[in-house]
Amino acid sequence: MESKSAKYGFWGAVIAAAITGVIGLYIHLDGKAEDKKIAEAKKAAEQSKDTASLTISNVYVPPINTSIESAFFAQIQNNSLNVAKDVVVRLNFGESSVAKCETLPENKINEQESFTSSIISFSAGDIQRKDSLYIYCLTSHPVFDSILLSGPNLFSNTLFEFEQFKPKAESGDSGFVTFFKVVATIVAVIFIGYFTIIVISALNRKFDVDTSNF
Known part of the structure; x- marks a missing residue:
């Protein structure tokens, strides 16, 4: 027993x-998962009534290099409840040279500009809440270094680097x-x-x- x-x-x-x-x-x-939700809620609560936040999404460059110019695309979206004021966009294309660049729905880049540097900075003005600014460029290579957004009433600067870029199939x-x-x-x-x-x-x-x- x-x-x-x-x-x-x-x-x-x-x-x-x-x-x-x-x-x-x-x-x-x-x-x-619960700690992540609490952290996100805390971050949202810390934002004052006058601040806004921007996100960079749908970033795309071709997976291979070709003899013709490569397309670069990015979406800047204001998902906050406030207007993002006087937003400045800084595009760093690294080793790529830039042939053309424009923004939609309103072009904020001088159409006659000759891009002598791989770094482009321009004022996007105000981005209304729930609105988006779309960036489309033609570059010599399908690579970029970083996208940086700054502004006087942003909760924090928004940075998107090439290392964060992943094709949709992988993500x-x-x-x-x-x-x-x-x-x-x-x-x-x-x-x-x-x-x-x-x-x-x-x-x-x-x-x-x-x-x-x-």
Whole structure:
């Protein structure tokens, strides 16, 4: 009876450990998501009534270089509740030379300008709330260094660097990969607990056989 109680104790401990590991993993992941929401809410609360924030999205350059000029595109969007005033845009194209550049819906760049530098700075004026400014350029190579937005009433300057650029096909898989990793971790914990139980059970049976020979 004592040997059976010991075996059941071992099994119970292993099962409890596996369940605790799964629950702990879930709590950890859920806690990180909750902390992110709290941080975002805190950041929004810190903004005063007069500040605005801008986002840079839909940045695109071709995946390969060609003999003709490459297209560069970026969207600057005001998702805040206030007007972003006197916004200054600084485009750094690095090793690329610039042939043409314009903005929509209103062109803020001089059409007659001759671009002698790979760095272009221009005033975008005010960007109304929920409005967007679109930038379209033709460059010698499908690369850029950075996009920087600044303004007197922005909550903070917005910087987008080339390292952040990812083709849509790659970025679209990130959520699935994360989900797969979480599921794989949970399954691994369960199987580790299961095989541990089998090993302990086998050792206990061997121990019972050995003790019965005495």
